[in-house]
Amino acid sequence: MKRLWIALCIIALIIGVSAAGLFHLMRITDEMEASLSDLSAAIEEGSNARIIHLAEQFQSQWQENEKLLLRYIHHEALDAIDSTTARLPALARYEDYGELAAEVARLQELIDHVYDSEVPNFRNIF
Amino acid sequence: MLIVFIRVLIIYALIIVSLRLMGKRQLGQLQPSELVVTILVSNIATMAIEDANVPLIGGIIPILTLVSFDVVISAITLKFRKARRFISGTPRVIIRDGKIDQQELKELRFTIDDMMEQLRGNNIFDIRDVAFAIVETTGKLSVYQKFDAQTVTAKMLNLQGQPADDAPPVVLISDGVVIDSGLKYCNLKYEWLEKTVTENGYNTKDIFLMTCNRQADYLIVPVEEAPNKKKEADE
Numbered sequence: 339m340k341r342l343w344i345a346l347c348i349i350a351l352i353i354g355v356s357a358a359g360l361f362h363l364m365r366i367t368d369e370m371e372a373s374l375s376d377l378s379a380a381i382e383e384g385s386n387a388r389i390i391h392l393a394e395q396f397q398s399q400w401q402e403n404e405k406l407l408l409r410y411i412h413h414e415a416l417d418a419i420d421s422t423t424a425r426l427p428a429l430a431r432y433e434d435y436g437e438l439a440a441e442v443a444r445l446q447e448l449i450d451h452v453y454d455s456e457v458p459n460f461r462n463i464f
Numbered sequence: 465m466l467i468v469f470i471r472v473l474i475i476y477a478l479i480i481v482s483l484r485l486m487g488k489r490q491l492g493q494l495q496p497s498e499l500v501v502t503i504l505v506s507n508i509a510t511m512a513i514e515d516a517n518v519p520l521i522g523g524i525i526p527i528l529t530l531v532s533f534d535v536v537i538s539a540i541t542l543k544f545r546k547a548r549r550f551i552s553g554t555p556r557v558i559i560r561d562g563k564i565d566q567q568e569l570k571e572l573r574f575t576i577d578d579m580m581e582q583l584r585g586n587n588i589f590d591i592r593d594v595a596f597a598i599v600e601t602t603g604k605l606s607v608y609q610k611f612d613a614q615t616v617t618a619k620m621l622n623l624q625g626q627p628a629d630d631a632p633p634v635v636l637i638s639d640g641v642v643i644d645s646g647l648k649y650c651n652l653k654y655e656w657l658e659k660t661v662t663e664n665g666y667n668t669k670d671i672f673l674m675t676c677n678r679q680a681d682y683l684i685v686p687v688e689e690a691p692n693k694k695k696e697a698d699e
Contacts, residue, residue, distance in 0.1 A: 341485055345535035348528050356525070413517040 359410050360456060366403045367453040373399060374446050377426075381439050386430075389438070393430040397423050411452060419448045468513065471520055475509050478524060482531040495552045495601060501534045552601045559597035562610065572599060583607065628678040637661075637674035640687070650676050 377392045400423045407416055422445050429438040455462060482505065486498070494502065505527050512523020541548040558568050558579065569579065579597070582605035588594060593613035598606045618625060634646045636657060647657060661668055664684055676682040 339539075341535050342539040344485060345532035345539075348532040349536070352525055352529055352532075408519065410519050410521050412519070412522070 360458075362406065363411070363453055363456055366407065367449055370396070370400065370403070370449050371446060374442050374449075378439065378442050381435050381442070384435070386433060389435075390427065390430045393426040393438070397427055407452075411456070415448070415452050415455070419445060419452070422448065468516070471516075472513050474520060475513055475523060475527075478527060479505065479509060482527055485531055486534055497534060497537055497551050501530050504530055555601060555606075556599045557596060558599055558605075559591075559594050559607075562592070562595055564591075574599065579605070588613075626679075631678045633675040633677040633681070633683070635673065636676045636682070637668060637671045639673075640669035640671060642668060646676070650678050650680065652676070652680060656680070 373392065373396045377389065377396060380388045380392050400419065404416055404420065422441055425441055426438065429435075429441060486501070508523055508526045508530075512518060512520060537547075537551060541551050556568055556572055558565055558572065558574065564579075569575075580591075583589070583591065583594065583597070586605060586607045588607055588609065590613075593609050594607055595610045596608040598608075600606055631649075634649050635643050636646045636650070636652075637643065642654070642657065647654065658668070660682065661671065661674075661684075666684065666686060670687055671684055672687045673685040674682060
């Protein structure tokens with residue numbers, strides 16, 4: 339009977355940790371997407387100083403969030419975001435806004451994909 | 465490389481804990497559901513160890529989930545007979561009253577060779593000696609022999625034994641170390657042990673193995689000298 343209770347506790351813990359992970363990912367995704375939207379708006383406006391600031395801010399924000407994401411998300415998905423994020427400050431500094439806008443759009447897709455692939459829906463399960 | 469080393473240690477510890485959680489039954493006789501869990505756990509563990517791109521938690525969660533569900537399923541099958549039948553199946557009689565049930569053999573996809581092999585595994589070489597043979601849910605064949613083929617027992621011969629005959633010998637000294645639980649089991653005192661060992665010309669630390677039963681009938685196996693030391697002593 340003791341084993342059964344341990345097993346039930348482990349199941350409850352796994353469900354709890356998985357739910358917490360999903361909520362954490364949802365919060366991070368929202369934050370990152372909001373930052374990317376700001377960056378897109380700044381690119382539209384063409385204000386160079388603000389674009390550089392937002393690009394650098396996004397990079398540090400991502401580096402901070404990635405530490406925890408690495409513990410439960412497949413590393414390949416995060417590596418793709420990592421390499422794209424690393425390009426943003428340089429593209430902003432050298433005013434290559436066309437490429438920067440494309441990379442921002444790519445990042446939005448990649449971040450959406452990470453979240454979508456973690457949601458326990460019919461498509462992901464089967 | 466160090467990452468792989470650490471991951472192996474963590475997964476190893478996790479599997480040890482998981483097998484303990486599944487219980488001793490798991491090690492000896494695998495039920496179908498336990499076999500499935502064992503195969504899956506070994507595959508997941510390999511993946512988590514080898515692929516550094518998979519977060520370790522991606523290996524830990526499936527292993528813990530499988531083992532926990534196995535324990536829950538075991539608890540359910542313990543309580544509900546129908547669930548037990550569904551998950552583990554039922555034992556099937558393939559020889560009844562000395563007659564082979566060929567239909568049952570076909571249903572189990574059990575060949576004559578399989579049956580004979582299992583009978584030989586039970587030390588039975590003549591099928592005429594078998595009264596009942598049952599294929600257990602683990603796939604093991606249990607055999608009940610006809611009366612005239614059964615091993616003669618004390619009960620059959622109406623022999624009266626002593627109560628102590630039912631108590632097997634236990635280890636009292638293992639590699640020079642006295643096992644207190646063994647002394648307690650034999651209702652013997654440490655003083656008796658020391659006296660017996662001295663009378664036989666040994667010290668406790670010179671004894672490799674000493675067993676004893678409740679009638680104080682003992683066996684002593686002394687420690688063998690290492691070949692090099694023996695040579696030096698001879699010189």
